[in-house]
Amino acid sequence: MDFSEEQIERYSRHIILADVGPEGQEAIMNGKVLIIGVGGLGSPAAFYLAAAGVGTIGLIDGDIVDLTNLQRQIIHTTPDLNKAKVISAKEKIEKLNPDVNTIVYQKLITSENIIEIIKDYDFVIDGTDNFPTKFLINDACVFIQKPFSHGGILRFDGQTMTYTPGNACYRCVFNGPPPKDAVPSCSQAGILGSIAGILGTIQATEALKYLIGIGDLLTNRMLIFDALNMNFNTVKFKRNMDCPVCGDKPTIKELIDEEQAACDLN
C-alpha cells in the first residue's frame, strides 16, 4: 500500500469507511472503467469515478458538444461547444484528479471495435442513447464475460441493472430492440436534466462497489424510478435459460450492428 500524503488526504473519507478502507481505495486506484457515451449518464459517472480516484477511465464517444447537450451533460461547459466530447471530458477529469489516467476513443462503438476496446477494462458503463448500441454492449459483455451497468432514461423515468457473468443479462429481460414505432419519436422525447444525474451516479456507484468488492450489485434485478412521484422500485428476475445470448442454447453467436433511428436524448 503506497499512498502519498496528498492521496491520504484526498481519499480520507473513503478510507475512513469501514467497508472501503485503504484496501478498498487501493482497489479503486487499480481499477479500470470504460464509459461508453459521454452524455447525460456518462458525465456524472465520469465525474464521480474520477473524483473517487479510479486508476484508468476510458471514454468513448464520437460526438461533439452542442448547445442542446448542456442542459444535462454536466461535464461539458459552454466554452466546450463544438469540441469533441471525449476531449472535453478528459480536460475536466484531469483538472479534478490528476491521478486518473484518461484514455479517449473519439469514435462510435461498433460490432467491429467493441471487443477490442472493452477487453482491457474491469467494468463497463453503458451511457448510450439508443437500443441497438445497448444490445451490442450487452452481447459483447456477455461474450467476453465483462461486467457492465446498463442505464436508460426518458422524460422523468430511469432504469438500470448490472450484469456480471453468470447472472441475468439485458437480453434475458428484453429479447431485442423494440419495434421502430414503439420508440418515442423526437417530439415525444424529452428529459428532465437531473434525471441523468440520478441515474449516472447510480451507475458510478455500481462500478465502485464492483471494484471494491462490497455490497450487493443490481444483478438479477432492475431498478426503475419515476421521479415525478419519486417512486423507486426494483423488479427481480432470473437468468433466462432461453436467452438468445446467454441462455443454454444461444442463437446469437456473433455481434451485429442493428439499424435504428434514435433521438439524441442523452
Next chain:
Amino acid sequence: MYKLPETLKGEIDQYGTLIDKYQAGEIDLVKFKSVRVPMGIYEQRKDETYMVRIRCAAGYISPVQLKQVALIARKNDASLVHITTRQELQIQNVELDKTLLILHDLYDTGLASRGGGGNTVRNIMASVDAGVALDEVFDVTPYAVALTNKLIAEPDSWTLPRKFKISFSGHEKDNAYAAFNDLGFIARIKNGKRGFKVYIGGSLGAKALVGHVLFDFAPVDDIYYITDAVKQLFSRYGNRRNKHKARLRFIFYKLGKEKVFGLFYTIFNEIKQTRDLPFEIEKQEFPKVAQKLKPELFPSQEFETWKKRYVIRQMQDNLFSVIIPFEHGNIDCNQLLEIAEFIEQFGDDVIRFSMRQNIHLRNIPSQYLGNVYNFLNKLDIGIDEPFLLNSLVSCTGSDTCRLGICMAKGALSRIRKELGKNHLPLDNLNNLNINISGCPNSCGQHKAADLGFYGKVGRNDRMYPAYVIVAGAVVGDNESKLAEPVDEINARDLPEFTLDILKIYSTRMHKYNSFAEYLDVRGRNDISELCDKFRSVPDWVDDKNYYFDWGADQIFSLVGKGIGECSAGIFDMIDVDMNTIRKYQDEIKHTKDISTINELLYGIVFSASRMLLVTRGVEPKNTNEVFDGFIKQFIEVNLISNDYRKIVEFARDDKSFNFKDEKDTIYGLATAVIELYDGMDDSLQFDIPDDVKQKDISKIKPFYEPVLKKDYRGVVCPMNFVKTKIDLATLKSGDILEVLLDDGEPIDNVPGSVKMEGHKIIKQNKIDNYWSVIIEKR
C-alpha cells in the same frame, strides 16, 4: 556389516575440534548441540552426561563388534549399554571428553554413531527374524544394509528437516513396523520377481499415522530411486521452521495425499530418467563355524519350559534362535562382554537386536541349546520367567527423559512384579505386546501395543500421576491400525489394573483371534468396568501413595519438566482451567442471580490466574499463592496487562467483592490469559525475545512488541484515524501497531473507531500529554 563412509573420519576429527572450541567458550551451546546431536550423541537428563548411539543396520552387530562396544564402554567409565527400540545400541552415562574417544574407537571397530540423532537418516531397521523366519518372503537384511551404505555416504542425509526413519519387513505381518516408519518396505514377490510394498509417511509419534501405500509393488532395483526421491521430497517440502511439525507425515497433513504423491512421482520420474543409481546387494556370506563346543544337555522341565518360551525354530534345518531378555534393554558392560565372548563361538551372524529391546541370538544348532541355557541361567536375567514379563516395553520415562510426565520405567517394573507374583497363565499371553510411554510421545511405542499406557497428569485438588489406557493396535500389511484410547487410570493402581484385565482376558481369549478382536467385542467394556473400580483417588490426607509416581522419592510434580519439546501433561492441566472459564462464562449467560454470578466471576478470575502458573513451574498450595503467583509471574513481567492487577487483587483480598461490576474486565483478563496460552509454543515459551527472559524486570520489554510504531501527535481527526487504518492495512493479522495520539479529541475517537472495525486495543497509556495506543490487527 555396513560400510563406513570415507568422510566419517574427518567428521569425527571435526567434532573433536568443536568439543575443544565449546569447552573453550568459543562456540555456544546451541551451535555445539547442532553438531553433536547429528553425530548420535545426546545429553541425558542429567546435565553434562551423554550417551552415544551406535548404528546397527538391520539390528545386526557381529560378536567381535559387540565385544568391542563392551570394552569401549568399560574403558570410558560408561557402565551401561542400552538396546533401543530401533534395534541400536547406546553407550550411556558418558562424559563429554570421552565421547570423542568412543567415536574413534567405534570407528576402528567398523561402527558409526553418525545419524543417531537430529535431522538425519536414522538406523534402518529390519525384521528381527529376517533370514531365519519360517514364513518370510525373502531375507530383507541385505537391502537394509545396502540402503544404509548408500545413505550414510550422502551428505544430504544429515541435513533433513527432521529425522527420517526407514524399515524393512520380511513378511506381511510387518514385524519391523514398515507401516509406521517414514518409509517402509514389506517384502513381496510378483511374477517371480522380488520387490516391496512401499509405505510412506507413517509414524508412532505425536499425531501418529499409519503410512500411505506408495507402491503396491516396487521391484527391488527401484528402492534406492524411491528412497532418494522421498529424501528429496522431504528435504524440499518438509517444514524446517517448526520441528514439531517437521516429520514427513506433516507434508501429508498440509498438502494432502494426492498432491504429495504427485510431487513424489515428479521427483521420482525425473531421477529415473536422468540418473543412474545402481544398487548392489551383497549377500554377505558368513564363514561356516566349526563348533568346538561340547554339547551340554539339560533334560529338565525348566529347560523344556525355557525352550517353549525363548527358543524359536528357524527355517534352516536344526538351527534355532534364542531370545535373550533385558529389562528396559539395559545391559551392564561387563555382562555384555561376557555375553559377547560366549556368543562368538557360534560365528559372525548370530546377533540381532529386537524392537522389544532384547537380543535375538540366531543360528544356534539344536545340540548347543543346552549350552546357551546353561550360560544364560548364570546371568540372572530372568530366563526362567514367562516371556511376557521380559517383553514389556517402556520408554525411559521422566526419570531420565526431559520430556516425560510419568516414570514409565518404574511403572513397568511394578507391573512386571505384579504379574509375576500371581498365577496368571502368562505363557498363554506370550504374543501380547504391552507398552508404556511416560508421555503421549510414543517412544514406548504404546500406539503399536495390544495394551498400552501413556503418562498424563491426573488432578483433583492436587496433581497425581496417571495413565491413558490405549489398546487394540493391529500390525500387518493391509490392516495396520493404531491403538486407541480406551480409558484412564491413576498410576498407583495401574499394576493391579493390568493384572486384572489380563486375568479377565486370559479366561476369554480362546474366543478371539487377537487382543484387538477381544477389545472390539467386549474388552472395551471390561476395561471401563475395571477402571470404575479404580476411578476414585483417595485424598492426599487419606493416602499419600497416590501422589508419588512409581520409583519416585518425591511428590509427583511437573516442576523442572516440560521445558523440553513435549509438555502434554502441562497442557492437560491448563485445559482444566480453560474449560472452567468457558463453562462459567456459559453459566453466567443463563443466570440472573447476582450472588451466583459473583461466584462464577470469582471462579473465572481464579482459573485465569491459575491456568498458566504451571508453565512457570509454580505449583500454588493455596488460593493466595495462585493470585500472588499470577501477579508476579505474569503481570509484573508484562505478559498480562497491568490493567488486570486490581481485579486479581480484589479476588485475593475480598471474595465477597461485587465482581459483577467488573465483568468486562474479568472477561478481558480471561481472554488475555487464553490468548497468551494460544501464543505459547510447545516448549511453553511465549513469543518473547531472548533478552526479555532476563530476571531484571526493569529491562523487560512489553510482551506486545509492535511491528510498527507511528507518531500521530499533531495529526487532527479524522486524518489520524485514516493513517492508522492505512498502517493496519499493511500488517498481518495479529501484528501489533503502536500509535501515539494527542490527548483530547484524538484519544477520545481513534481507539473507539479502530475497535469498531474489529481490531483490538491491547492497551492505551498516557505519557505526559499524549497517549500510546497498542493495537492488535484483527
